[in-house]
Amino acid sequence: MRDIADRLLDAAHAAGAAYADCRVVDRTTQSVTVKNGRVNNVSQFADQGSGIRVLVDGAWGFCGTQRADGAGLEEAARLAVRIARASARTSVARVRLAPVPAVTATYTTPVVVDPFTVPLDRKIDLLLAVDAGMDVPGVTTRIGSLGAVRHHQFFASSEGSRIEQTIIETGGGLDATATSASEVQTRSFPNSFGRQQLTAGWEAVEEMDLRGNATRIAEEAVALLSADACPAGTMTLILDATQAALQVHESCGHPTELDRVLGFEAAYAGTSFLMPDMLGRFRYGSDHVTITADATSARGLGTFGYDDEGVPAQRTLLVDRGLFSGYLTSRETASRFDAPSGGTVRAESWNRLPLIRMTNINLEPGTSSLEEMVATTEQGVYLETNRSWSIDDRRLNFQFGTQAGWEIRDGRRVRLVRNPLYSGSTPQFWNSCDAVAGAAEWRMYGVINCGKGQPGQIMHVGHGAAPCRFRNVAVRPA
Amino acid sequence: MSQLRAGEELLDIADQVVERVPAGSEAEVTVTQTTSALTRFANGGIHQNVADQALRLRLRLIRDGRCGVAEMRVAGDDVAAALVATAEAIRSHSPNGEQVPLYAPDGGADTSAGYSAATEAVTPEQRADLAATVCAVAAARGQRAFGTSETGVTAVAMVSTAGLRRSARHSTTELIAVSRSEDGSAYGARSAADAAQIDAGELAAEVTELCARNHDAQALEPGTYEVVLSPYAVAELLEYLGLVGLGALAVLEKRSFMRFGERLMSEAVTITDDVSRTELAPLPFDGEGASTLPVTIIDGGVCRAVVHDSVTAARTGVATTGHSFPQPNADGPLPRYLCLAPGDSDREAMVAACQRGLLVTRFWYVRPVHPLATIITGMTRDGTFLIDRGRVVRPVRDLRFTQSIVGALGEVRSVGAERLASRGYFGAALAPWLHLGAFTFTS
Numbered sequence: 001m002r003d004i005a006d007r008l009l010d011a012a013h014a015a016g017a018a019y020a021d022c023r024v025v026d027r028t029t030q031s032v033t034v035k036n037g038r039v040n041n042v043s044q045f046a047d048q049g050s051g052i053r054v055l056v057d058g059a060w061g062f063c064g065t066q067r068a069d070g071a072g073l074e075e076a077a078r079l080a081v082r083i084a085r086a087s088a089r090t091s092v093a094r095v096r097l098a099p100v101p102a103v104t105a106t107y108t109t110p111v112v113v114d115p116f117t118v119p120l121d122r123k124i125d126l127l128l129a130v131d132a133g134m135d136v137p138g139v140t141t142r143i144g145s146l147g148a149v150r151h152h153q154f155f156a157s158s159e160g161s162r163i164e165q166t167i168i169e170t171g172g173g174l175d176a177t178a179t180s181a182s183e184v185q186t187r188s189f190p191n192s193f194g195r196q197q198l199t200a201g202w203e204a205v206e207e208m209d210l211r212g213n214a215t216r217i218a219e220e221a222v223a224l225l226s227a228d229a230c231p232a233g234t235m236t237l238i239l240d241a242t243q244a245a246l247q248v249h250e251s252c253g254h255p256t257e258l259d260r261v262l263g264f265e266a267a268y269a270g271t272s273f274l275m276p277d278m279l280g281r282f283r284y285g286s287d288h289v290t291i292t293a294d295a296t297s298a299r300g301l302g303t304f305g306y307d308d309e310g311v312p313a314q315r316t317l318l319v320d321r322g323l324f325s326g327y328l329t330s331r332e333t334a335s336r337f338d339a340p341s342g343g344t345v346r347a348e349s350w351n352r353l354p355l356i357r358m359t360n361i362n363l364e365p366g367t368s369s370l371e372e373m374v375a376t377t378e379q380g381v382y383l384e385t386n387r388s389w390s391i392d393d394r395r396l397n398f399q400f401g402t403q404a405g406w407e408i409r410d411g412r413r414v415r416l417v418r419n420p421l422y423s424g425s426t427p428q429f430w431n432s433c434d435a436v437a438g439a440a441e442w443r444m445y446g447v448i449n450c451g452k453g454q455p456g457q458i459m460h461v462g463h464g465a466a467p468c469r470f471r472n473v474a475v476r477p478a
Numbered sequence: 479m480s481q482l483r484a485g486e487e488l489l490d491i492a493d494q495v496v497e498r499v500p501a502g503s504e505a506e507v508t509v510t511q512t513t514s515a516l517t518r519f520a521n522g523g524i525h526q527n528v529a530d531q532a533l534r535l536r537l538r539l540i541r542d543g544r545c546g547v548a549e550m551r552v553a554g555d556d557v558a559a560a561l562v563a564t565a566e567a568i569r570s571h572s573p574n575g576e577q578v579p580l581y582a583p584d585g586g587a588d589t590s591a592g593y594s595a596a597t598e599a600v601t602p603e604q605r606a607d608l609a610a611t612v613c614a615v616a617a618a619r620g621q622r623a624f625g626t627s628e629t630g631v632t633a634v635a636m637v638s639t640a641g642l643r644r645s646a647r648h649s650t651t652e653l654i655a656v657s658r659s660e661d662g663s664a665y666g667a668r669s670a671a672d673a674a675q676i677d678a679g680e681l682a683a684e685v686t687e688l689c690a691r692n693h694d695a696q697a698l699e700p701g702t703y704e705v706v707l708s709p710y711a712v713a714e715l716l717e718y719l720g721l722v723g724l725g726a727l728a729v730l731e732k733r734s735f736m737r738f739g740e741r742l743m744s745e746a747v748t749i750t751d752d753v754s755r756t757e758l759a760p761l762p763f764d765g766e767g768a769s770t771l772p773v774t775i776i777d778g779g780v781c782r783a784v785v786h787d788s789v790t791a792a793r794t795g796v797a798t799t800g801h802s803f804p805q806p807n808a809d810g811p812l813p814r815y816l817c818l819a820p821g822d823s824d825r826e827a828m829v830a831a832c833q834r835g836l837l838v839t840r841f842w843y844v845r846p847v848h849p850l851a852t853i854i855t856g857m858t859r860d861g862t863f864l865i866d867r868g869r870v871v872r873p874v875r876d877l878r879f880t881q882s883i884v885g886a887l888g889e890v891r892s893v894g895a896e897r898l899a900s901r902g903y904f905g906a907a908l909a910p911w912l913h914l915g916a917f918t919f920t921s
Binding site: 033035038039040041042043044045046047048049051059060061062063064065066067068069072079082083084086087089090091092093119120121124128140141143177179182183184262263264265266267268270351352353388389390391392393397399401419421423454455474478 | 514515516517518519520521522523524525526527528529530531532533545546547548549550551552553554560564568571572573575576601602603605606609610613622624625626628654655656658663665731732733806807808842843844845846847848849850851853855856857859876878880920921
């Protein structure tokens with residue numbers, strides 16, 4: 001890896017690059033899926049290549065190559081420089097990079113059991129047992145899946161950094177779907193979108209207790225077919241930690257990406273309502289709301305030693321007791337404000353340009369509990385597990401649906417309700433937050449389908465969250 | 479970037495894998511080479527500019543009732559052997575059971591009608607020139623341009639022990655332009671297989687003119703309105719209709735709205751999946767090597783058919799239509815080249831016929847809410863205008879809609895005669911302007 005990196009940097013320098021960095025990547029992904037009692041798919045994907053990013057005349061060029069031979073690497077570096085020169089013909093402002101010390105470092109995800117050492121038949125046996133647990137009358141489709149990722153990367157820059165990292169991810173999950181003539185109801189565990197995933201070893205799967213939750217989840221899917229529709233009106237809303245995590249992702253994580261604020265994503269992912277003159281002044285949420293970007297959080301999918309610009313992992317306050325306090329930044333975007341980079345730049349793979357991506361965007365724990373929130377709610381709903389999500393391009397107008405809901409009356413959950421939706425506007429919503437559960441109910445969740453950038457990149461990001469409560473929210477059935 | 483390898487060369491690579499599989503094995507090898515380049519511009523200048531090339535090999539190996547799948551995007555002389563070793567290791571640990579059979583050759587032709595050498599030859603400088611054209615037109619009107627200029631070529635070869643031996647290539651080019659003023663924005667896009675068909679000046683003129691009219695937007699009360707939808711918005715409706723209900727697995731698992739033989743939409747609605755439309759840059763076969771066939775899905779508002787892979791086809795007792803993802807998979811088939819048949823109207827006639835409604839340029843962040851009822855939600859974006867008594871009277875702020883697609887397509891007032899190709903997440907779509915009688919905006 002080191003030789004490939006040196007060759008790329010040397011070739012970029014020789015071709016005229018004023019700055020260059022590269023990532024040499026060796027990534028292995030394993031996937032096991034069981035559907036309706038049968039092994040649906042067992043597969044492994046090995047992915048190796050390198051990406052070279054250069055600055056020429058103050059403009060960027062990037063090239064990804066699979067080749068590891070000298071001629072191939074030199075061709076890639078020369079093409080990156082040619083692309084940068086083409087960029088420079090129509091660039092608006094010269095790119096400046098916030099300074100970062102050159103380091104030589106290594107980082108490896110701490111794991112108890114490497115997921116790639118767990119025999120496949122043990123993984124399959126687990127999923128077959130989970131599948132059997134979900135096989136209750138009324139369930140028409142049962143899916144269980146396990147995933148593992150080993151991402152080995154060597155980063156080098158023309159400023160002298162040499163950083164080797166190995167990130168290991170492990171995940172698992174189950175879905176049970178029940179159908180009737182007019183309804184399709186799916187329940188998932190521990191989270192929707194296929195599975196819950198962490199930077200951790202096989203121990204993360206064992207802690208999930210997929211087997212112990214399979215029957216309960218399947219029975220809930222069936223019960224939802226005949227459940228009453230979610231009540232409509234303006235009411236108190238309590239979110240479980242998984243939905244709170246996605247709410248943070250969409251309405252805080254994305255709008256605090258500084259590249260969006262600067263218009264880099266205006267033609268695609270969108271911009272942001274959080275403008276720089278609002279920093280330190282804008283009341284994003286209530287006093288109960290503190291949100292951090294923390295790449296040092298244990299087990300998050302945004303946990304690493306250094307980002308893909310060689311900037312150390314760090315913790316940044318985005319919202320401090322309700323006050324808008326910070327952005328997710330890169331070296332390029334931070335330099336516009338003469339600030340150091342927040343270290344949030346990552347690329348999906350060797351052939352993609354590193355971009356500002358969420359690390360672990362965490363809703364910090366409060367002092368309440370789910371039990372207390374329900375007990376002190378006169379009328380409202382408690383919603384669990386995302387089913388539908390949509391938000392506008394400035395990240396204000398949102399509508400979420402969840403898989404299940406429970407109506408609350410006089411401090412008790414009184415009935416299961418189906419097809420709940422809630423909607424709102426981001427700052428009004430977070431300002432209506434009057435309780436967040438404490439550390440005992442705070443969990444780290446993984447989102448494995450965060451899309452951004454062109455060409456599109458799917459990133460794995462983390463969110464620590466706990467159940468939380470909001471007043472006067474518009475709720476209705478789908 | 480090196481020139482894309484010829485089909486024969488990719489077939490040779492696949493042969494090298496097949497030659498290495500253990501005796502008595504069934505094997506299916508897919509070799510995919512992609513070359514892509516994308517120039518991205520924002521605030522009137524290029525800010526990101528990338529290119530990459532990759533060769534990906536996939537092996538599905540079956541023996542003794544066990545299946546293993548391995549994929550590699552790795553360079554080197556020993557890739558074929560490594561791929562076989564990985565697939566064999568997975569296969570040996572997999573349980574014995576019924577496997578998805580390899581697809582037997584169907585005699586389909588390996589056309590590369592969706593390929594253009596001109597697209598493959600586009601240089602970084604030419605992509606930058608397209609971006610510069612859009613930026614200059616916007617700047618001349620006091621606006622800032624954002625967007626992408628993208629080209630790509632994909633070549634695919636498949637070989638199997640069942641006698642499959644096919645290869646094809648296609649090319650894609652897309653120019654996306656967003657123009658922004660102090661308080662408004664507009665969107666436009668052109669895509670084609672052939673880069674020579676993209677007219678940056680014409681697109682920039684369209685987008686900057688729309689942006690100039692999208693000024694001082696006022697809020698509008700949510701409610702149910704008539705809508706005149708641009709082809710960009712219609713393409714989005716088609717894609718989500720396909721996602722929630724036009725694949726055979728959705729029907730088999732009772733997740734689809736389709737009721738064959740019943741009229742669920744207006745007579746003006748005919749939806750096909752048409753692999754013969756070269757502007758959609760089609761590939762002639764699917765992820766298991768089956769020839770992709772044209773399918774009439776909705777005919778005059780009546781549900782006729784869904785798309786199949788070999789698995790759903792076998793379960794249903796019909797032939798596959800060639801819409802498979804690589805097997806085995808849990809997702810089932812999906813349409814890739816959805817087309818809404820043209821009518822005889824146009825945007826101006828639709829606006830003139832609209833009593834009170836909204837002219838929508840583009841939908842954004844569309845997601846299913848209730849798939850069985852085809853209810854989706856999303857936002858309008860980059861140009862939404864109020865129509866009153868046959869005239870576009872003013873821009874309005876973006877609105878959220880929550881609406882059944884089938885319900886909306888049951889209220890068709892008129893369909894445009896001209897259609898525009900748009901790229902989507904799973905494929906591409908060919909869509910006209912559409913005037914709908916009722917569309918519900920919820921916030």
